[in-house]
Amino acid sequence: MLVSTRRQSYDGKFRLVLYRPDAGGRIESRLEKSDFDEEIDSVFALRAVEYERLLGSMLEGRLSPVGFWLEFRGMSAADVALRPRIPRSKVERHATWEGWRSATVQMLALYAKVFDVDVADFFQFGTLDDGIEVEIEIHEDRLLQQVRIRKAAP
Amino acid sequence: MKSIGSYEHRVASHCETGSMRNLLVHDGLAITEPMVFGLGSGPAFYYLFFSRSHTGFPLVGIRNRPGSIIKNVAGLLGVDMFGKRLGSPAEAMREADRLIDEGRPVIACVDMFYMKYLPQFLQVHAPFHFIILVGHDETSYAVSDPYFDCPGVLRRSDLEVAWDTHAKMSQDNFLAYARRVPREVDWRRAVIAGMKRTIKGMLPPRPVRRLLKFVGVEGMRMYARKSLEWPRRYDGHWLREGILWNAVAFEDQGTGGAAFRLMYGAFLQEASAILGSSEIEGLATKMVEHGQAWRYCSRRLIQIGKQVPMRDRDFPAWIEENRARLDEGLREFHDLFMERAAFEERFWSDLEAAVGRLGKGHGSRR
Numbered sequence: 212m213l214v215s216t217r218r219q220s221y222d223g224k225f226r227l228v229l230y231r232p233d234a235g236g237r238i239e240s241r242l243e244k245s246d247f248d249e250e251i252d253s254v255f256a257l258r259a260v261e262y263e264r265l266l267g268s269m270l271e272g273r274l275s276p277v278g279f280w281l282e283f284r285g286m287s288a289a290d291v292a293l294r295p296r297i298p299r300s301k302v303e304r305h306a307t308w309e310g311w312r313s314a315t316v317q318m319l320a321l322y323a324k325v326f327d328v329d330v331a332d333f334f335q336f337g338t339l340d341d342g343i344e345v346e347i348e349i350h351e352d353r354l355l356q357q358v359r360i361r362k363a364a365p
Numbered sequence: 366m367k368s369i370g371s372y373e374h375r376v377a378s379h380c381e382t383g384s385m386r387n388l389l390v391h392d393g394l395a396i397t398e399p400m401v402f403g404l405g406s407g408p409a410f411y412y413l414f415f416s417r418s419h420t421g422f423p424l425v426g427i428r429n430r431p432g433s434i435i436k437n438v439a440g441l442l443g444v445d446m447f448g449k450r451l452g453s454p455a456e457a458m459r460e461a462d463r464l465i466d467e468g469r470p471v472i473a474c475v476d477m478f479y480m481k482y483l484p485q486f487l488q489v490h491a492p493f494h495f496i497i498l499v500g501h502d503e504t505s506y507a508v509s510d511p512y513f514d515c516p517g518v519l520r521r522s523d524l525e526v527a528w529d530t531h532a533k534m535s536q537d538n539f540l541a542y543a544r545r546v547p548r549e550v551d552w553r554r555a556v557i558a559g560m561k562r563t564i565k566g567m568l569p570p571r572p573v574r575r576l577l578k579f580v581g582v583e584g585m586r587m588y589a590r591k592s593l594e595w596p597r598r599y600d601g602h603w604l605r606e607g608i609l610w611n612a613v614a615f616e617d618q619g620t621g622g623a624a625f626r627l628m629y630g631a632f633l634q635e636a637s638a639i640l641g642s643s644e645i646e647g648l649a650t651k652m653v654e655h656g657q658a659w660r661y662c663s664r665r666l667i668q669i670g671k672q673v674p675m676r677d678r679d680f681p682a683w684i685e686e687n688r689a690r691l692d693e694g695l696r697e698f699h700d701l702f703m704e705r706a707a708f709e710e711r712f713w714s715d716l717e718a719a720v721g722r723l724g725k726g727h728g729s730r731r
Contacts, residue, residue: 225484226514227617228378230399230627232653238631240398242376242514245617247667253675255486257606260675285419286490294531324526327479 258283266336275311276333277302277319280326295321316354323353331356366507366518368500369468374509374516378621378628381434382407383511384472384495389444391470392546398621403632404441404559405434408625409566410709412579412588416533419490421599422607425588427615427624429566431493432474432536437562439543441555448472448541454525457538461498461506464542470509471498474539479527480510482517492535512619556636560720563629568713582713585706589699596691600684601677608670612663623656623663630656644719648712655708662701669694 226242233239265282268274274282281291281302288306292299297318304310305318314322319330326332329349339345344363349356372391377383382401389396411426418424428434432448439446451457461471477487477494499516500507506524508517519527529537567581568574574583599607614620621628633649636642672691674683684691 225487227512227619228376228383228398228621230378230621230631230656232627232630232657236650236653238399238627238634238649238653240378240621240631247613247617253609253671257602257675260602264677284490287417287419290490290532293533296531327526 269336272308275306275308277311277314277322278306280322280328280333281306284326286325291322291325294325297321320353329353329356366500366502366505367466368507368516369465369470371468372470372497372499372509374499375511376514377511379407379428379619379625380495380511381405381431382628384497384509385435385438387497387509387511388470388472388543389438389442389546392543393548394442394444394546394550397631397635399628399631400635401434401438402625402628403563403636404555405429405437406559406562406566407434408563408629410581410584410588410624412584412591414579414587414591418607418610420607420610421603422595422611423591425611425614427620431495431534432539435472435495435541437559441558442550443547444543445545446541446543448539450536451538451540454529454538457528457540458521458524460540462501465498465501469542472496472541473498473524473528474536475524475527476530476532476535477527479523480508480517480519481523482508482519483510483513487512490532492530492532552639556639557720557723560636560716564713564717564720567709568717582706582710585709586703589702589706592695592702593692593699595695596684596688601680602673602675604680605670605673605675608666608673612666612670615663615666616660623659626652626659627656640723642719642723644722645716648716648719651708651712655705655712658701658708659705662698662705665694665698665701669698 226244228240228242229245230238230240261283265274265279269276269279281288288302289299292302301310305314305322316330319333323330323332329347330353342363344361346359346361347356348359373387375383375387375390377386377398379398379402382398382405385405386396386398386401389401407428409426409429411424413424413426416424435446435448438444439448451460457473461473464471473496474492475494475496476490476492477483478490480488480494480496495511497509498506499509504521506519506521508519510517531537569577569581574581578584579587595604595608615624616622630649630652633645633652637646637649669691672687672694674680
């Protein structure tokens, strides 16, 4: 997984339909910015903090890459297990380093679909500096990743 | 991409009501989103203490079961609707392609996580998101998603995963379309029936209420009581995210504000005009005021949640120092939310009485 060092931020451009009373008490629908933009932005802030925390846990051996993605995507082992229909105990085992070592490529491809990543994203966690641009192409049902790294256009 | 030329994309506050409205409008029936919500008996409250959200907090349901709005509206308006879970995404896509080629927009129930055209903060696992497929080619679909202000493009590979998740509450490979939409509707009858069903859901009979304390008004009370326990049950960033998520879910997750209560107020205003009832109009005003008060509750929750530090390592020292302040904030929220529950108990009873007085009158078509 390649992550930009620049924290993603909510740009406030997203508008949603809200129902509001006018001065006469009539309710109207309006497409407008949310009152809770700041909270939405804090979702991104929290994600960035979470990424660092989970990466730390993984590098210290307390979490496997499957465990990393499980927590980073805010899912429970039970929820993940339901989707590709594998036993929950197996997911819990694969979330630890010991269990992770025994996960097959086929199993990783199933997890990759649930987490919406590529199989390669279980094996590398890279950081991109500003000014670098990456283009990723996925082949063979998320098993193969082709990466182009280049200087970002000014 | 081959698209249905006559289809007009419109945004809405909620995916199911917005998709159903867009479908009916496309087929020539003039209807608003609040009317779809009201006829669909959308308002609800469930404190699902046995099921956890991604934050670890119990799930809170503020509308009826996904898919019920489409079913209820079709039933009340006499829309001949096909709605079925097909065997596989391949089968569902074949059927969708055929229908789009015939010029029929297709409703699909998918996991919002894979809707790549949405802003990233909306890409969360919610396997009950309704969209309309309005065009296709070999690699992609044109999608009319009420949450997005222009039609989006979704790759077939993403739709395949999103449509068939096997997740809890998902409706795998669910596809719906209108076979026939009536030109004439008895709005009066539909509006009254829709209100009656909503009242039944919010105020079930007493024995049921005693048994199912997590449903309807009793569910609101249970939620308020449980909010006092949050600081003892959760800690660190989960406590922060759980509290904030509750507020954002009430306000920004496709509710139109105040956990759908403002949209229901808009429905009641429309209903009062159809029924020619000043009593319903008065109740609509009360529902709008209730919605505003609910929004205040959400604001308080956000203020409380934001106090909690984002980093787990800062939490122990913070809670040591701030436990009393946190408890006090949540006590205030509890009291405010209990007031909302008391309001709803009175409100649904008053609406029941008002609907009863309307009797079985005839007429009022539009």
